[in-house]
Amino acid sequence: MENTENIHDVSPHERIEGHSEEMHIEHQAILAETMNTEDAEHIIDEHSAVVEHEGETHDLVHENTLFAEPIAEVAGLPITNSLVNTWVVVLIIVLLSYFIRKNVKTIPGKVQNAFEMIVEGFLGIFDSVTGSRKVSLKFFPMVFSFFLLILIYNWMGLLPGVGSVGQVQVHDGHNMFIPYLRGGTADINTTLALALIGVVASHIFGILTLGMWNHLNKFVNFKAFMEIPKKVKKDWTVLIVNPIKAFVGLIEIIGELAKVASLTFRLFGNIFAGEVLLASMSAILAFGLPIPFMFMEVLVGLIQALIFSILILSYLSMATSAEEH
């Protein structure tokens, strides 16, 4: 109220004249950025609020950036807001694990019962993917860790305060609002790290169970060429089939990269899009309108966590089975 009164006091005409050119340039810059869709570094979802500060006007830009903003730097490591959030999540999981460790009993309590139910349910789903309880149990800790971590990352991004409490930093002449916390999976570094771990782990498991030679031959198929002389007398079609097999193996290498890319961008895209959607909805009408979308995002968070972990599981079981296809 005081600010607006002040504006009126200092003769609006004068003020606008004094800063009109500056404002104009700023507006153009923002327009240029938003228009440039190819290089859409900044997605503006909320209006730029005009704030009067010591007689000057500045835009306070609320935007959902595609990347996580650093809020501090420690020994060369940029502490981004999503990194902080992931640490919170890790802490939660550590505490949960500690609680379970302390209270684990043969006759389960409520928490243990719920946890056991989840574990049993997952083992059931895993069995349908891997085809055997033994394999499921082997991959269970890893895949379940993926699931739990991603689920809590996703849901932590939806909590009130995450993305809405922050500080104002000056970037390129703009007053940028930088939230202290950002959903862990709304940062490509997180999703890429998880995808890399998953895919690399599938290769490690593949080498451990099948041996280096067998695993390598899935991609660079020496075997296919080596068995041509043996088989060619029986069946001359190996002359055509085996080079094709070798070529398919080479395509598999690209497939592995595609796995990483698809895992990374699927998770990141879904969660980031959810945040943008929620921000847009609350910009239209902050009361009531975002609620159904919030429910949807809770569901999306669960589904994406499930998809990610089940995909990792299928990659793991595929890599450890003797023959692809």
Next chain:
Amino acid sequence: MDSLIEIFHIDAKLLIAQMINFAIVISVLYFFALKPLMKVMEERTKKIEKSMDDAKRIEEKLEKTDADYKEALGNAKKEANVIMEKATAQAEEKREQMIKKAKEDIGAIINDEKAKMQAEKAEVLREIKKEVAGMVTASLEKVLEEKVDAKADKDLIKKIVAESK
């Protein structure tokens, strides 16, 4: 690729930090939560399986014991019946034997007595005859008074004796 890194601010340090996060989560979750939990679950499964097995065994045992008991009881009854029958039969036999023996004894005693009586009777008769003969001789001597010659005497006695017989 560079523009991708530029747009999304992909940072090797952040990647490593996130990987460390995951490493912490998987190790803590595995060693603190999943491992003991799985162990407990497995133990419980085993325990339940064992107790169910035990229950089954106990039930079987009980059934068997019951059957054994019934069989033993049946056998005992049968044996008892057999023994009873035998005892009855033996008792009957003994009784009959005793009766028979008693009859025989009685018969023997009666026969003895009869024989004795007959012997006595015969004795008495003989004595009576002897006496009668003496008396007759004496009375005849007296009656006749006169002595017949020895030869006539003898004939007469014989005649009387034969008549008195």
